[in-house]
Amino acid sequence: MPGRRPLHILAGLALIVGAARADPAQPAPAVDPQRDYPIRPVPFTDVHLDDEFWAPRIETNRRETIPFAFEQCERTGRVENFVRAAAALRGEPLGNRQPPGYPFDDTDVYKVIEGASYTLSVHPDAKLEAYVDGLIAKIAAAQESDGYLYTARTIDPEHPHPWAGKRRWERERDDSHELYDLGHLYEAATAHYLATGKRNLLDVAVKSANLLVSTFGPGKRSIWPGHQITEMGLAKLYRVTGDERYLTLARFMLDERGRSDGERTNPRGLTYNQAQAPVVDQTEAVGHAVRATYMYSGMADVAALTGDASYLKAVDTIWNNVVSKKLYITGGIGASGRGEAFGANYELPNMTAYNETCAAVGNDFWNDRLFLLHGDAKYIDVMERTLYNGLISGVSLDGKRFFYPNPLESNGQHERSPWFGVACCPGNITRFLASVPGYVYAERGDTIYVNLFAKGTGEIALQSGLRVKLTQDTRYPWDGAVRITVVPSRSGTFAMKIRIPGWARNEPLPSDLYRFEEATEERASVSVNSVPVDTTLDKGYVTVRRAWRAGDVVALLLPMPVRRIVANALVEADRGRVALQRGPIVFAAEWPDNPNGHVRNIVLPPSARLAAEFRPDLLNGVAVITGRAFGLSGTADGRVVKAEQDFLAIPYSTWANRGPGQMIVWLAATDAVARPTPYPTAATTSTVTTSEARRKPGAMIDGDEPRASDDPTSYFDWWPRKGGSEWIEMAFQKPSHVSEVQLYWFDDTGRGEVRVPASWRLLYRDGDTWTPVETNAMFGVEVDRYNRVAFKPVTTTALRFEIRAQERFSAGVQEIKVR
Ligand SMILES: [Zn+2]
Numbered sequence: 001m002p003g004r005r006p007l008h009i010l011a012g013l014a015l016i017v018g019a020a021r022a023d024p025a026q027p028a029p030a031v032d033p034q035r036d037y038p039i040r041p042v043p044f045t046d047v048h049l050d051d052e053f054w055a056p057r058i059e060t061n062r063r064e065t066i067p068f069a070f071e072q073c074e075r076t077g078r079v080e081n082f083v084r085a086a087a088a089l090r091g092e093p094l095g096n097r098q099p100p101g102y103p104f105d106d107t108d109v110y111k112v113i114e115g116a117s118y119t120l121s122v123h124p125d126a127k128l129e130a131y132v133d134g135l136i137a138k139i140a141a142a143q144e145s146d147g148y149l150y151t152a153r154t155i156d157p158e159h160p161h162p163w164a165g166k167r168r169w170e171r172e173r174d175d176s177h178e179l180y181d182l183g184h185l186y187e188a189a190t191a192h193y194l195a196t197g198k199r200n201l202l203d204v205a206v207k208s209a210n211l212l213v214s215t216f217g218p219g220k221r222s223i224w225p226g227h228q229i230t231e232m233g234l235a236k237l238y239r240v241t242g243d244e245r246y247l248t249l250a251r252f253m254l255d256e257r258g259r260s261d262g263e264r265t266n267p268r269g270l271t272y273n274q275a276q277a278p279v280v281d282q283t284e285a286v287g288h289a290v291r292a293t294y295m296y297s298g299m300a301d302v303a304a305l306t307g308d309a310s311y312l313k314a315v316d317t318i319w320n321n322v323v324s325k326k327l328y329i330t331g332g333i334g335a336s337g338r339g340e341a342f343g344a345n346y347e348l349p350n351m352t353a354y355n356e357t358c359a360a361v362g363n364d365f366w367n368d369r370l371f372l373l374h375g376d377a378k379y380i381d382v383m384e385r386t387l388y389n390g391l392i393s394g395v396s397l398d399g400k401r402f403f404y405p406n407p408l409e410s411n412g413q414h415e416r417s418p419w420f421g422v423a424c425c426p427g428n429i430t431r432f433l434a435s436v437p438g439y440v441y442a443e444r445g446d447t448i449y450v451n452l453f454a455k456g457t458g459e460i461a462l463q464s465g466l467r468v469k470l471t472q473d474t475r476y477p478w479d480g481a482v483r484i485t486v487v488p489s490r491s492g493t494f495a496m497k498i499r500i501p502g503w504a505r506n507e508p509l510p511s512d513l514y515r516f517e518e519a520t521e522e523r524a525s526v527s528v529n530s531v532p533v534d535t536t537l538d539k540g541y542v543t544v545r546r547a548w549r550a551g552d553v554v555a556l557l558l559p560m561p562v563r564r565i566v567a568n569a570l571v572e573a574d575r576g577r578v579a580l581q582r583g584p585i586v587f588a589a590e591w592p593d594n595p596n597g598h599v600r601n602i603v604l605p606p607s608a609r610l611a612a613e614f615r616p617d618l619l620n621g622v623a624v625i626t627g628r629a630f631g632l633s634g635t636a637d638g639r640v641v642k643a644e645q646d647f648l649a650i651p652y653s654t655w656a657n658r659g660p661g662q663m664i665v666w667l668a669a670t671d672a673v674a675r676p677t678p679y680p681t682a683a684t685t686s687t688v689t690t691s692e693a694r695r696k697p698g699a700m701i702d703g704d705e706p707r708a709s710d711d712p713t714s715y716f717d718w719w720p721r722k723g724g725s726e727w728i729e730m731a732f733q734k735p736s737h738v739s740e741v742q743l744y745w746f747d748d749t750g751r752g753e754v755r756v757p758a759s760w761r762l763l764y765r766d767g768d769t770w771t772p773v774e775t776n777a778m779f780g781v782e783v784d785r786y787n788r789v790a791f792k793p794v795t796t797t798a799l800r801f802e803i804r805a806q807e808r809f810s811a812g813v814q815e816i817k818v819r
Contacts, residue, residue, distance in 0.1 A: 036239075037304045037372035039449065042460050044438030045121050051455035052621060053477055054436055057392065057399075061433040062119045064399035069112045069430050070131070072419045078105045079138065085154035086141035094155070102422060103152035103161045104177040104227070109135065110184040111427030113201070114191045118434035121195035129196065136192070136201045139185075143204055147211030149185065150178050169215070172226050173273070179225035179253075182208055183294075186233030190240045191431075202240065209237055213245045217252050224257040226273055228291050231298030232365075235305060251302050254279050254295075254311070272339055280310045285322045285342045289334030289354075290424070292342065293362025300369035312373065319370060321345075323382060324511035329565060329579050329665065330393070330586050330652055331386025332406050334359040338751060346570040350408040350666055351713045357394030357403055357425035360386050361432045368439060371451070375444070377540025378510035380451045381502040383439065385509070387452075388477060389586045393653040395429045397620050402426045403656070408665040411600065411702055411714050412591075415660045441470070446494040449541070453482045453556075466492045468548075477583045478614055478623045480504070480558035487550045494548065497541035500524045503584060504558045505537075514565050517578065517606070522559035529553055558583070562610045562625055567666075576673040577666035578604060580625055580649055582612050587625050587649035591661030595631055595645045600675040602647065603630040604667045610647075618650070619657060625649040629667075632676035634703070640676045660696075678703025682736045683818040691726045692718050699814075700728070706814035709747040709756070709783040717746055717754045717812025718805065726811060728801040730818070738764070739793035740819040742786035743801070746812030755809040756781040762789060765798040786817065 049055045073079050078101070084094060116132050119125070143149040148168065152161035164178075165171030172178050189205035192198065212234075216223045225231070234250035237243070258270070258278040270276040271287040274295050285292055296315050303311040325345040327333055332355030335343035340356055343349075364383050371379035394403045401416035404425050419426065441458045442449040448460050448468060453476040460468045467489040474482040486496070504524045508514040526533050526542045529552055535542050544554065560583040567574035580587040589599040610627040618624065629647035632640050655663045668674035678684055681703075688697040699714040706715070718726050745756040760779050763770040773791035780787030799818065805811040 035305055035307060037369070039372045039375055039442050039444045041368070041372065041438055042441035042443060042458055044118065044435050046459040046461075047437035047440050047456065048122075048458075049437050049440075049454050049456035052475060053388075054454055055456070056620065057395075058433055058436060060397075060399035061115070061395075061430060062123060065395065065426070065430050065433075066112060066116050066119065066128075068400050069108075069115075069426050070135075072423065072426070073109050073112060076105075076419070076423075077101060078108050079135065081105060081151040081155065082109070082135075082138040082142040085151040086138065088155050088157075089142070089144065102177075103150070103163050103175070104180055104422075104424075106149075106151055106181045107177075107184040108423045108427045109139070110181070110188040111424075111431050114184075114188040115427070115430030115432075115434045117188070117191040117195040118431065132192070133198075133200065136204070140200065140204050143207065147207040147209075149204065149208050150176075150181060152176075153178075169221070169223065172223060173275075174226055177227055179212075179223070179230040180227035182212070183225065183229030183231070183233035186237045187229070187431075190233075190236040193240060205237060206241060206243075209234065209243075209246055209249075213249055217249060222256050224253050224275065227288075228274070228294040228298060232294060232301055235298065235301035238305070247302070247305055250298065251306060251308075254299060254302060257295075258282075268339055272341070280314045282314050283317045283321065284345075285318050285326055285333075287342065288340050289342055289359035290340065290356060290362050293333070293359060293366045297362065297365045297369055300366065300373060304369075304373060315366075315370070319366075320511075323509055324513050327382070327509065327513060328353060328355060328390060328408060329385075329508070329514055329567070329581075330355070330390035330406065330408060331363065331382065331388075332360055332390035332408075333363050337405065346568065346572070348567075348571050349573045349712070350664075351410065353405065353407045353409075355390055355406040355408075357391065357406060358428045360391035360394065360406070361428045364391060364432070364439075372442065375449070375539060377451070377499045378502065380499055381507075381510060381540070384452060384501065384584050385586075387436075387439070388584045389652050391432070393655070394425055395433075397654065397657050402429065408588075408652075409600070410656075410661070410663040411704065412660045412662060412698055413696060413714070414656065414663075416656050448494065448496050450484065450496060450498045452499075453477075453558075462494055464492065464494070466490065466494065468494070476558075477585050480560040480583060482556040482558070484554040484556070486548050486552045486554065488548050491547060491549050493546065495543055495545040496554065497538075497543050498526060498554065498556055499541055500535070500537060501558065501584065502540070503563070503581065508565055508581070513568050513571070514579075515568075517564040517566050520559065520561055520563070522561065524559065525557045527555045530555070560612070562612055564606075574666050576668065576670045578669045579666050580610070582623065582625065585623065586652045586665065588652040588655050588663050588665045589647070589649045589667060590655045590658075590663045592658050593624075593648040593650065596677065597661055598631065598677045599662045599664045599667075601632045601677045602645075602664070602667055603632060603642070603671055603674045604647065604669060605630070606669065608647070619654040622651050622654055632671060632674050634676050634679040636679055638679075640671075642671065675704060681818065682732050682738065683730065683816055685733050686818075687731045688728060689731075690716070690718075690728050692721065697728070700816050701730070702815075704815065706744050709745055709814065710749065710751070711814065712748070715746040715812055715814045717810055719752065719754050719810040719812065721805075722753065722810050723805050723807045726803045726805060728803070728813070728816075729798055730801075730816065731798040732796075735795050735797050736818075737793060737795050738799070738818055740788065740790045741799065741801075742788045742817040742819075743780075744786050744814040744816075745781060745783060746814045747783050748812075753808075753810055754812040755806050756783060757803045757811040758806045760801060760803040762791070763800040763802065764794050764796040765800070766794075766796070770800050786815075 163175035189201040193202040231250040234246040238246040258275045299311040334354045337354045367379040367383040440452045458470045469487040471485040506519045563581045565579040591597040627647045631645045684703045700716045704714045748754045775791035777789045
């Protein structure tokens with residue numbers, strides 16, 4: 001019942017992209033609308049999408065992913081943790097007192113409740129609502145009498161989770177995640193309250209936040225969250241309750257970070273959780289990427305709610321750093337798996353790109369907030385790129401399998417997973433997807449912002465009291481024609497700001513990190529009732545201000561030729577390479593669509609003619625790019641040959657829905673950077689198994705020549721198993737005459753814990769037994785080269801490598817060759 005609450009409250013709450021059924025009997029919170037984001041999003045409850053891209057994804061999220069994620073939370077003991085904590089509080093004896101899993105497992109339950117709440121506000125479902133109420137009762141019962149809520153301690157305070165510390169909060173800056181859990185609780189509680197009008201989870205959140213307020217602050221304890229999100233959660237709780245102490249505490253937590261008040265250092269370094277300097281003095285995006293984006297989002301919230309511009313200056317500077325030096329073409333961020341972190345400037349490797357799904361979600365939270373502060377379409381450009389590519393890639397088309405990292409190149413070693421031990425990403429996807437319609441429109445005064453394009457309707461309430469219904473008719477992102485029918489509640493003058501995406505203006509990103517290889521002369525056009533309007537841009541928007549009448553039609557045409565993108569020369573991984581984009585969609589070549597299941601050997605020269613077509617039968621209906629390219633392959637005598645072949649690329653976000661195999665976004669534009677398909681040998685056609693059955697061993701026999709022992713692109717290792725005996729068995733397709741093996745060791749000295757082994761030996765299958773090969777050769781363990789062992793020839797069906805790792809280290813292999 002949005003109409004029954006004061007407009008400014010709803011507008012402020014809209015940032016939480018919820019609204020609908022809050023209880024009108026509750027006193028309206030006294031949040032001053034002048035002290036919040038100047039631009040307000042149109043809540044997703046007022047936007048209905050009926051398009052080909054998002055609507056099916058949102059429905060799959062509701063029907064499949066949310067029930068599946070709840071089921072996983074039950075199956076993996078995450079729900080049971082709350083039940084056990086409640087039993088402990090009642091003094092009941094527990095059998096197993098050790099909390100399983102991680103101390104942040106509580107958040108997965110909170111996140112899925114948040115996602116379920118969003119769907120409930122647009123799709124009432126009594127059964128789901130009752131189930132969520134049952135979960136909330138379990139959560140409430142696990143809360144200690146003073147408001148403390150953290151199952152990893154409450155289950156057994158004498159023996160808490162090893163990361164939790166003996167006393168409350170003492171390890172918060174390291175690993176305990178007590179405040180991280182609560183940040184997600186506050187996000188879930190505000191979403192649930194706004195969706196259902198029920199206070200059951202909000203009351204738990206308020207009791208918890210009151211404990212924080214009485215524990216931390218000036219004259220009390222100092223603190224900053226080891227994993228940010230508490231700040232955003234407190235800001236939302238402030239908006240819902242009007243209790244300014246929550247906002248003050250959020251600000252305190254930001255201001256305490258990076259102060260040299262004798263705080264303990266994190267063993268991973270203070271940059272890991274952005275505590276290397278006071279937040280207002282930070283200029284570069286560093287450390288754990290999810291933590292970082294949540295912090296920058298929290299800084300934007302506090303800046304908007306307090307009017308303090310110093311946070312904004314820092315966040316704007318950091319944003320410029322990311323957009324000009326640390327953003328993938330897919331919109332992913334966080335290049336490095338080490339510490340799940342931002343890399344150095346221009347460090348954007350493709351196969352090892354980390355690009356956590358949660359970091360993509362955080363990147364969109366952050367860019368949305370900066371848009372709401374500045375009203376500049378460049379933030380939506382970044383948000384759209386992430387949304388359509390590196391974020392939605394995190395979930396499979398059937399909604400049941402997920403990516404944690406989202407790399408831009410694969411040799412088949414990457415595969416979606418139904419769930420994770422650390423399950424942050426599936427929960428984040430569920431809550432984000434349910435709220436996607438909330439990013440389409442925004443308003444300020446008498447101005448409507450049209451930010452995203454998708455078939456459907458939006459109901460926008462302007463401050464003048466005018467209500468405007470917009471109906472978009474379009475096949476975006478597959479087609480660039482957008483028709484918007486405007487129906488105001490009565491005739492009136494207002495402005496519509498229509499975003500002209502950067503990609504339609506020869507600007508892939510608002511920086512020089514990427515550029516289109518050739519500028520297009522085709523220009524975006526806008527007309528009203530078929531009369532062209534002036535397309536002079538103001539912060540990326542065409543502004544149409546007029547007296548609107550019901551049935552007026554705005555027609556937008558965004559030309560969508562296939563575009564080639566090249567990266568700044570400082571990005572080493574992309575040199576000599578080209579990426580393909582059409583409209584907002586970034587494309588990838590994947591194994592099922594290209595000759596012989598190979599794509600890393602493709603060369604796409606500038607002369608290759610490319611075209612786009614829509615394939616309704618492929619991947620639930622996608623536009624593809626087709627054309628002719630070249631494929632490189634090795635020959636028996638060691639040469640490389642080049643042959644013209646068909647080429648097909650699919651939207652990057654839809655890769656890995658048809659099984660593991662090669663994929664590439666940055667295609668070779670020259671022969672020199674392509675990876676020729678190796679000539680099949682006894683090794684490359686063999687079946688390899690190892691003493692670590694859970695990890696795929698294919699990288700050892702993929703024919704990919706390592707550049708050095710620490711080449712991170714295509715190797716196998718036994719990490720984190722250290723100091724033990726390991727084995728590899730290589731079974732040939734048919735009995736083979738062999739007399740030599742060459743082994744290239746993996747060794748990541750300087751960044752990891754894998755070293756060349758202490759020793760190894762080689763055996764062959766001899767009837768039912770393994771027999772050592774006869775040789776006087778050394779079994780070498782040198783780095784950066786093949787270690788060759790020649791032996792008395794044998795005819796056999798299999799070889800077995802027995803490897804003893806060094807004490808305290810793991811072992812690993814880049815490549816094995818057999819003759
Ligand atoms: Zn995650």
